Structure formats: structure tokens, C-alpha cells
Amino acid sequence: MVGFFSIAPVAVVYLQRLHLRQFRNYAEQWVEFVAPKTILVGDNAQGKSNLLEAVELLATLRSHRTSRDGDLVRSAQDCAQITGWIDRAAGPLELSLSLRRVGRRTLVRSGETLRRQLDGLGSLNAVEFSSLDLDLVRGGPEQRRRWLDGLVMQLEPIYAHLLRQYERVLRQRNALLRDWAKQRRQGQALSDRAAELAIWDAQLAATGTRLIRRRARAIARLAPLASRWHGAISGRVETLTLTYAPNVAIAPDVWQLPALEEARAIEATLLAQIRDQAEIEQYQGTSLVGPHRDEVTLAVDDAPAKQYGSQGQQRTLVLALKLAELCAIEAVVGEPPLLLLDDVLAELDLARQNQLLGAIADRFQTIVTTTHLGAFDARWLDSAQVLTVRSGEIVA
Amino acid sequence: MLYAAQRRRCAVYTRPLARLIEQLQRLPGIGPKSAQRLALYLLNRPEAEIQTLAQALLDAKQQVGHCQVCYHLSAEPVCEVCSNPNRDQQTICVVADSRDLIAIERTREYRGRYHVLGGVISPMDGIGPESLTIQPLVQRVHREKTHEVILAIGPSIEGETTTLYLSQLLKPFTKVTRIAFGLPVGGELEYADEVTLAKALEGRREVE
Ligand SMILES: [Zn+2]
Secondary structure, three states: OOOOOOOOOOOOOOEEEEEEEEEOOEEEEEEEOOOOEEEEEOOOOOOHHHHHHHHHHHHHOOOOOOOOHHHHEOOOOOEEEEEEEEEEOOEEEEEEEEEEOOOOOEEEEOOEEOOOHHHHOOOOOEEEEEHHHHHHHHOOHHHHHHHHHHHHHHHOOHHHHHHHHHHHHHHHHHHHHHHHHHHHHOOOOOOOOHHHHHHHHHHHHHHHHHHHHHHHHHHHHHHHHHHHHHHHHOOOOOOEEEEEEOOOOOOHHHHHOOHHHHHHHHHHHHHHHHHHOHHHHHHHOOOOOOHHHOEEEEEEOOEEHHHOOOHHHHHHHHHHHHHHHHHHHHHHHOOOOEEEEEOOHHHOOHHHHHHHHHHHOOOOOEEEEEOOHHHOOHHHHHHOEEEEEEOOEEOO | OHHHHHHHHHHHOOHHHHHHHHHHHOOOOOOHHHHHHHHHHHHOOOHHHHHHHHHHHHHHHHHOEEOOOOOOEEOOOOOHHHHOOOOOOOEEEEEOOHHHHHHHHHHOOOOOEEEEOOOOOEHHHOEOHHHOOHHHHHHHHHHHOOOEEEEOOOOOHHHHHHHHHHHHHHOOOOEEEEOOOOOOOOOOHHHOOHHHHHHHHHOOOOOO
8 A cells, every 4th residue: 555645756647548428418428538637617507517527437337426317328319428548557458338318328448348236336536525515414314325435446446236135125025014004004813924924034133134234344444544534635634524323223343353253243133222212113114214214424522523623624534535435446446546536626615625536646646627727726737637618628 | 219219110110010029129139120020921821830820829828837836837747857867856946947958957966855935035026935835845845855055046136035044944953955056256366355265265165
């Protein structure tokens, strides 16, 4: 791993070329990345963020702006395509994602159509930082769960599959509970579904345990990095504590057990708490226990971050999280991820900007969007590739 | 959009032809283009051939039902597998549907009998244990004094749930085994969850 604050001498351009076709407001666009830093400059709503979104989709197969593929296809078109040429230690590869207004996506890696698209995860890693990320501090637990899930997927791509399995069990179990509660309300004779429910309980505990262990593992990696970065940015006056707070109370000594026993202990705890809540669940008709109700707590000097400080201080916190994410992915994957900065630089004060720019240095291929170049440090501008975006085209 | 497309086709095709295309399009895996191609092909065949096809459809629908014993598709009250005296009467292989039975038969490895559930447990689709042929299976195991029940249901979440449900139900009465499926995704052992890996190891078979 590259040292914490050290600066790697050689910067690698991992994403070398990008081609967009009928994507958002781009009809057809080639982008060549020739420097580790690329600045996309242009007025609002010209397509700067769309370009970052395309890179995010290639890396994570999801967009933080929409969950509907139809939104990603240029108006009056049926299909959008994003293709990236990536050069990594494992060798060069070409990744192409087709998104359709109607119908399923296709993902092609170096000429091979992936039957399971989740297998394409990990071909490219990226961390995105946009103004929406302030919701990590201000928003509800679901925002932080979504963020954590996105991170774990990049650290351990199989997590995407495990998450899907859990969500499937949850939906099935909720359907059963809902059905049961409805029968009860309508005063119908209750069919005995206890045996069936017991199996779904076991499935929820088994698939849920896989999520809990991986989330805990990711936070354990991230937490020390986040507090170090936060200390560095805030001048070491305040301490950030990042904690994984699973919905089921797990005894602290469980985390010290060998892997298989740890898994068994968590599964048993989960199952016991499901049993405890059985009556309430059957009455309410929904699952109340499990990692779908997990939380990640952020505290600064032991005070909950939500109530903490100014907008600037909350930005510092999110910035520390993002830098920690970068380092965690770099340590696990072995190569630094791309950093995508969507319009956030202008929102940071000069001191924090310099912290960020110093941290990035030449270590991470970085793509930045901005409305004006004035906000940038001159040394940065000199080494960066500047592209001007105007109504879905790169004009210079 | 679909409505507009239908109207357009009605304007182009004479009514009986449009109706044929409409019907073909309802078949699984047949889109508008294939439906049109099939319809035009059929129109060009001799009438006798069309008669034979239509009769075959009707015969299949009217004559094929479910085997009284195992619920496999069968024209006779008891299917060929169940009525074959050379097959092991003491082993029942449980599958979700007739397609799975046919797949296992093709391997020619299995000499016992079957039981077709008619689906898997899926509350989202309103399918509980009572909508499957689980009760008849339990009765059968009692009646036939079955030695072994092999569960051969796919490894989806719903398949797994059905497998677990059946093994709990049947274990008090007979030996229950399940066929081993490979590791779920990716196949990389290092990424496989310990629980998954342990399960895969439990389900291992001796290499012949
Ligand atoms: Zn039969």
C-alpha cells in the first residue's frame, strides 16, 4: 500500500479513453484522458456531470442520480452505450455497457458478453464525491447504508450478489407476513404458516449474516482512515468516530472469534432476535429485524454528526470519508481508484481545497467538474487536462 | 406504443391473419417479428399439414394431464416412469417441474422415481406449500415406505427455501438428501463466504 500521506511518484491513467453514444445529452462523444487530472469546465446543465455519471456506471453499474435506465438514454433514442478503455496491472480491457429505454442492460468485457453482469464489477474502481454526499451526514440511515453497500461492492464484488439474495429473501418474507396480517385483519381462518415462516427466518438469518460480516469488515478498515483524514483536514482538533451499528445487537467478543464461529454466532443472534420480534412482525406484517435496518453512526468528539457544526464542518467530514474510501479501495484492490469530483471543489474553502488537492496529488486519476477555472490552484491547472463541455459536446 | 403498433398491423393484415399473428405472439419467446414470420410460413403450407398441427395441439391439450402418482405430465393416469417395474420404488427424486425431470432423465444416471412439485415456494407470487404437491408427497412417502428422498430443486432463494421446508417435513420419516450445486457466483473460493463454502463442502460427492 502507498503510505498514508506520501505521494506516489508515478501517476497512472487507468481510464484512458471513453466513448459515449446516445447517453444523456451526448449524441456521440470520444474522450481521451491524457493526464492524471482532467477538469471538465462549462456552464450548468451542459453535460459535465453526465460524463462523470458514465464513468460511475462503468465502475459500479449504478448511478447515484437515478435507478431507471430509461433516464440515461438520450431523448427519442432507444439505447445508450458507454464504452471505456481501461489499463490496469492485470492488463488492458474494454468495458462496454448498453442501457435500454425498454429491456435489459448488456455488459461486454473485452468482447465477451457477461451472462452475470455483477461479474463485471471491479473492472474499474471509482469514488464519487458530489454535493449530494452531504446527505451522508444529514440524511437518514438508508443513505448511509446505500453508501456503505456501494463501498463494500467495490472492496468485495461478490457482495453485490449477496445483497441481492438478502433483498430477495426480505421481499419474500415481507410478502408472507403481509399476507398473514391481512388474513388476520379480515378475520379469516388463519392458515398455519408457521413452518413456512420458520424457513424464511432461517434464510433471512443466513443471508443477513453475510451482509453484516462484510459491512463490519469494511467499516473496520474505513474507520481509522476516516479519523486520520478528518484529523488532518480539521487540524487535529476534533475526532471523528465512524461506527457500524447493526440492527441486531452483537456481543463485542463475537468479532474476536475465528471466521466460521463468528458467522455462526451472528446467525444465531439474528435468529434469536427474529424470534423475539415474531409477534410484532406478524401483527405489523413486515420484517423488523435484519441488516436492512442497519445504521452507520458518525460522531465528532462523541456528538452525533447530524447536529454537529456548520455546513463547512459537515463538508470536512464527508471529505474525510471520501478520502478514506479512496485509501481503503486502494489498499484492498491494490490499485488506486478513480476520483470523481462533481462540482464540490468550489464549495470547499481554500484550506480544504488544498488539503484535498494535496491528498490527491498524482496518486489518483481524478476527473473534476467546475463552472469556472478561477477556483483552481495554478500548479493544478498547469498539470491538468482541461476540457470544455457545451450542450452535450466537448468543444475544446 | 403497443396499441399503436397493433392498430398499424390491423390496417396492413387482413383480419384472420392479424388474429393468427396475435395468438402466436402470446407464446413465450416469440416477438412480433417472429410471430409474423411464423404466420406467413404457416399460410403457405398445405391445408392437411395445418390440420395435423391443429389436431396435435388439441390432442395434447385434451389428453395430457398429470400422473396420479408423481404429477409428471402424462397421457395415461400413471406415467411411464411410475409404471416401469424396473425402476427403484424406494427412491423418490423431487423436482420443481416436469422440465427438470426430463433433464435428469436425459443423464440416464437415475433409476428411481420422481415427484413433481409444480413450482417452488414464493409468497410474492402467492405460492405457499399448499399450492404445491407437497401433501401428496408426504402421503406417498408414508404409503410407499420410501428409503430415500433426493431433493433436486434449483439453488435460487425460492428453491433453497423449498428444499429446506421439505427436508424439515420429511426428515422424521425417511432419509433426505439433496443434490450438490456449485458455489453460487463468481466461483472464486477466496471470495466465497465461509458459510457458503462450508455448505458446498458438506454437499460434496466422492470423485469417481
Ligand atoms: Zn408418475
